[in-house]
Amino acid sequence: MPKRNSSDTKIYVLDTNILLHEPHAFLSFKEHDVVIPMTVLEELDYIKDSKKDVARDARVSIRAMEDLLHDATPEEMLAGVTMEGMGAGSTAPSGSLSIFTDLNMAETQQVFTSNENDNRIINVALHLQKTFAPQQVVLVTKDLNMRLKAKGAGLAHVEDYRTDQLITDIKYLSRGFHQFEGNFWDAVKSVDSRTEGRDTIHTVPKSMLPEAYVNEFLLDDSKHFAGLVEAVNQDSLEILDLGYERLMSRHAWGITPKNIGQAMALHALLDPHIDLVVLTGPAGSGKTLLALAAALEMVVERNMYDKIIVTRSTPEIAESIGFLPGTEEEKMLPWLAAITDSLEVLHKHDENTKGSMNYIMEKANIQYKSVNFMRGRSIQNSIVILDESQNLTASQLKTIITRCGEGTKIIVGGNLAQIDSNYLSAVTSGLTYLVEKFKYFSGSATINLDGVVRSRLASFAEENL
Structure with a gap:
């Protein structure tokens, strides 16, 4: 079991699907403690020998945990083995990893009496929540129905695994292009243009588009300008002038674009x-x-x-x-x-x-x-x-x-x-x-x-x- 009983740190109970989604997920919780119920190890053991696509992920996760726990005594595995030294940088873990023997939990400690694997894991989280109060216990699972069951059973904190989630809403996902209102050149305060062979490259202030990235397309509503960000410097952007009509006239294997999105895609595909x-x-x-x-x-x-x-x-x-x-x-x-x-x-x-x-x-x-x-x-x-x-x-x-x-x-x-x-x-x-x-x-x-x-x-x- 986790050694610390402090409101400064949390206890995370991981579901099997978290370790299949990201085999090294138990190393992603920084200073917090991680608990793996025995049921999760059983499920990983079953999956690792199956013909499912995730069998490899199960094996990778088991090996990673074995690397950490192989020198630990049974008592230390139950009490928690420190994860310090398993990573580098600000995200390196410093909490402990422990195995919870939920298979032998007394019925008095269980909310769910049916023997389904999900119910066993929820029972572990509920037992830890009661034992370690007021320390926060969090069940982490990608199973939406399991999250609903856990909350309905009285678990205060249930989360999805978000360490690899880079945006909070799909509307913030990069589209690969930026569209200016009106005419592009109306937004330009200063520009330095040069010619390299058949290409024209414009250097404009970065303040025009502070979040620009390389190979992002630039368009305007007037359908006259189309460009591509060639380089992002400290205070300027280098933009390759593609020309709207020239971009629309690109073709491959007899296919011509039907809209500007397809034209940009074709340009990138042929580059x-x-x-x-x-x-x-x-x-x-x-x-x-x-x-x-x-x-x-x-x-x-x-x-x-x-x-x-x-x-x-x-x-x-x-x-x-x-x-x-x-x-x-x-x-x-x-x-x-x-x-x-x-x-x-x-x-x-x-x-x-x-x-x-x-x-x-x-x-x-x-x-x-x-x-x-x-x-x-x-x-x-x-x-x-x-x-x-x-x-x-x-x-x-x-x-x-x-x-x-x-x-x-x-x-x-x-x-x-x-x-x-x-x-x-x-x-x-x-x-x-x-x-x-x-x-x-x-x-x-x-x-x-x-x-x-x-x-x-x-x-x-x-x-x-």
Whole structure:
């Protein structure tokens, strides 16, 4: 049990899903104490040997706790082992980690009498709240129903895990562009312009846009100016003049943008200096089609990359793809139908659409891969298209992005309104985390596509359903 009984520190009781979401989460509570109920260890033990996507996360979390507790005696594990030295900087933990043997709790200490795992964990939190009052005891879980049950049972403090949550509301998520009211040049007090080859670069005071970041697009309402932030200095911004009409005239693999959002996305996708492009937006905004068109243009027409690797997460409702017949690529085809649909659209005017698709898939060396099998790989000189990424956690996205080797460009797409995961919301999705973490990285660009271009039916459904 935690050694300290002070109102200055808190006791955090962690649910299993927290350690699956972030395996090292127990190290994120600074000076506060962390309690892991035995039921949580049992659940991790069951999951680590399963075929679920989170099995690896369970194993990582168990190893991390074992590294901390391996020299502790049984008595010390129950009393609490200090986490000092397990991290660096201002966020380094200094509290203790303890294991609570809730399996042997007397019925007099329990509020819930049914033997469900969630009820056992809530019972632990309620028992600690009673034992250590007035010290604050907090149950941390991503399960919304469990939070409601805990509060209904009398637990005063219940929280979601927010250490990896960089914004409080999805409306604050970076869109990748900034729009000025009226004419852009009316807002400019002073400017220094220079020409580099065919490009014109304007240097303007940073006070115009204090929160600007590299590769952020700048637009105005007059539809005359379009620019891109090339560099952010201490008191100035360097803006590449793209020209609104020139930006709208960009094309790839026969596709031209239907709105300024698609034009900005196409510019970022075709820019060889940008290694990571994140496309967010509603269904029907053109994320997949633009990504595939740009990838084909760069692989087949320009010979900039060797192949295209297409991947996405398979929803937990069908977590095993092993029951589908064929090779890995054939098994993935149902999940990646959006890619084949887009490929069909790009070649619908060909004399033999199916023949063209087969030829291009071979010419561009398009490979369909499951996210489950991306671990351990090193992908060189390729374009990776990661579709439906809103269902991935930050640690899962890190696993995929760190696979990218020299000369590889990754395109991440997702719709934050279509999250299927039980434990993720728009603000806790790995896609949101990725956008906010990479917005100041000069090798990345984010574009929020906000116009549905499929049909008036799709537009109405997106706005009203």
